[in-house]
Amino acid sequence: MNKEHHYSTSIEWTGNKGTGTSGYRNYDRSYTISIENKITIDGSSDPAFRGDKTKHNPEELFLASLSSCHMLWYLHFCSEAGVILTEYTDKATGIMAETANGSGHFTEVTLHPEIIVTDESMIEKAVELHQKANECCFIANSVNFKVKHSPTVQVKQG
Numbered sequence: 809m810n811k812e813h814h815y816s817t818s819i820e821w822t823g824n825k826g827t828g829t830s831g832y833r834n835y836d837r838s839y840t841i842s843i844e845n846k847i848t849i850d851g852s853s854d855p856a857f858r859g860d861k862t863k864h865n866p867e868e869l870f871l872a873s874l875s876s877c878h879m880l881w882y883l884h885f886c887s888e889a890g891v892i893l894t895e896y897t898d899k900a901t902g903i904m905a906e907t908a909n910g911s912g913h914f915t916e917v918t919l920h921p922e923i924i925v926t927d928e929s930m931i932e933k934a935v936e937l938h939q940k941a942n943e944c945c946f947i948a949n950s951v952n953f954k955v956k957h958s959p960t961v962q963v964k965q966g
Contacts, residue, residue: 847940895924
């Protein structure tokens, strides 16, 4: 049985400096992301596109979506396989290419998970489960490029 899950979010542009979009340099790229019963996120465009470097941009949030979705599936599969993690961090990287008409698209994303397991016997399985997590990740299944993984797994030191 296929299930559908529905999501909603509200975006509000907050960058009107008084004259709206009367000129390319006359408005700020700031906005807020609001989701019911959750903290509001301040966003802007990337500084390369006249954005505010102190606010989250769509490209960073896209990477965070890929990274967190992968992590959640990975944790699930580790718990099922008896691989006990005590730490998981990821420093995801991505490349977005601009095209001649000013648009662009991501060409590559690489996840760099750093994982701590409780026993050396778990390392091989811990590395292997990244492929399974990638196959199930909702966000990775929604993009038109391969999401790469470069995991590091270590054993917790006493």
